[in-house]
Amino acid sequence: MQEIRSKIDAYINEYLELWDFYGVIQVIKNDDILFENAYGYANIEFGIKNNISSCFSIASMTKQFTAFAIMLLHDKGVLDIDKPASLFLPGDMKIDKSITIHHLLSHTSGLSNFYNFENDFFSGYNRMDYSKNDFFQRYINKEPVFPPDVKYDYNNVNYNLLAWIIENVTGERYEDYIRNSIFLPLNMMNSDIDDGCKIIKNRSGNYVKDFDVMIKSPYYNEKFSIGAGAIISNCDDLYKWYICLRDRKILSQKAYNRFFNENKNNYCYGLEYHHVYEMGRYSHGGDHLGISTYMQNYFDGNICIIILSNNEAINQYRLGNAIADILHHVEVDIPAKFEEIPLSENELKKYCGTYLKNKIKVELINGKLYFVRFSGNLYIEIYPVGEGRFVRRYFDQIEPYRISEDEHGEMTFFGYVRDNLVK
Numbered sequence: 001m002q003e004i005r006s007k008i009d010a011y012i013n014e015y016l017e018l019w020d021f022y023g024v025i026q027v028i029k030n031d032d033i034l035f036e037n038a039y040g041y042a043n044i045e046f047g048i049k050n051n052i053s054s055c056f057s058i059a060s061m062t063k064q065f066t067a068f069a070i071m072l073l074h075d076k077g078v079l080d081i082d083k084p085a086s087l088f089l090p091g092d093m094k095i096d097k098s099i100t101i102h103h104l105l106s107h108t109s110g111l112s113n114f115y116n117f118e119n120d121f122f123s124g125y126n127r128m129d130y131s132k133n134d135f136f137q138r139y140i141n142k143e144p145v146f147p148p149d150v151k152y153d154y155n156n157v158n159y160n161l162l163a164w165i166i167e168n169v170t171g172e173r174y175e176d177y178i179r180n181s182i183f184l185p186l187n188m189m190n191s192d193i194d195d196g197c198k199i200i201k202n203r204s205g206n207y208v209k210d211f212d213v214m215i216k217s218p219y220y221n222e223k224f225s226i227g228a229g230a231i232i233s234n235c236d237d238l239y240k241w242y243i244c245l246r247d248r249k250i251l252s253q254k255a256y257n258r259f260f261n262e263n264k265n266n267y268c269y270g271l272e273y274h275h276v277y278e279m280g281r282y283s284h285g286g287d288h289l290g291i292s293t294y295m296q297n298y299f300d301g302n303i304c305i306i307i308l309s310n311n312e313a314i315n316q317y318r319l320g321n322a323i324a325d326i327l328h329h330v331e332v333d334i335p336a337k338f339e340e341i342p343l344s345e346n347e348l349k350k351y352c353g354t355y356l357k358n359k360i361k362v363e364l365i366n367g368k369l370y371f372v373r374f375s376g377n378l379y380i381e382i383y384p385v386g387e388g389r390f391v392r393r394y395f396d397q398i399e400p401y402r403i404s405e406d407e408h409g410e411m412t413f414f415g416y417v418r419d420n421l422v423k
Helices: 004-019 060-073 101-105 130-140 156-170 172-181 235-247 253-260 314-329 346-348
Strands: 023-029 033-040 041-043 207-210 213-216 232-233 271-278 280-287 291-300 303-309 351-357 359-365 368-373 380-385 391-394 402-406 411-413
Touching: 004 033, 004 314, 023 235, 023 314, 041 351, 060 101, 060 156, 060 172, 060 232, 060 253, 060 280, 060 291, 101 235, 130 156, 156 172, 207 380, 232 235, 232 359, 235 291, 280 314, 291 314, 303 314, 346 359, 351 411, 359 380
Parallel strands: none
Antiparallel strands: 023 033, 023 303, 207 213, 271 280, 280 291, 291 303, 351 359, 359 368, 368 380, 380 391, 391 402, 402 411
């Protein structure tokens, strides 16, 4: 076991030499902590560093808690996950009757997904005051784009609706039900729901890079994340959650089996399932502004890997999978960055321009190329790693961006054609 500890320690140290990581990493096997450490700042303004007890936004890792809460209600007969979701939603928030709660849980509802570049949700609406009804009517109350159960489409809308179902059938606020039914019974006293206003003890703030400077993440009203994100937690509490899932003592066995059952695209309910190392792995990550999280559970091997970050410098999936490989005696490559391909300013200029107004723009500033977001309020440096291939300077990116000419000779980025009339 000491050899495994040393290998994990060596790999993580090598990896973090490449990236300015803020966050915590914890690896536990058979209730024995193999590795844990904290890095970077919880609060740059006051010089407060992260520690292993720091609390982080876990972003989409929240979904497993929402799904579990639904299964608690299913177990009690308060709702039936195989019945139409509209039966359990408020009267003024109905969706297509063919969509069941199961379809919401498994991301197979076919509902319209507004999380895209064209939509104004991320560029403005999500910074406004929250109104559940207005949010539903403006962004969710649309015709499904495909029939339920036809295919998997990861969509936060599904889990927003699940949170509202919880509120409607219990008469409690979502955050109160999660606290009273999950956090308190499991003694998860460091966990809470972020509503954008409340003070949360030991919480680490979220940061991003603007040019080469660390800044606060752009504002986002977390109330819009209801059910799909916004839980704040730490390693200690998340390990208690791991034990809850491992030991199966709260739900009925039938409900646990349904919760863990693999649906389309390896998705269960709020968790992904993969068969690796001759055993099952249940996992989920979280990605948002200034947030990179990942948790892997190997119940057969009694292994729990937790990565929580508040500055999105690392690729938590690459790091988490490498740690898992080491634990299972699989050789891992030495951490490395993409090699930069030198290009002249004239060569870089050909990629510049507006690809989607106020959303996607590429600019050349002082010889460096920047992917510009949020109407020019965030500058993300990218550098060339091949013909038409670019990666972010301060983020461990697995797949490079592609900025290339289409069949009509037009330059495209994220599938959008450059507007040659807009500079």
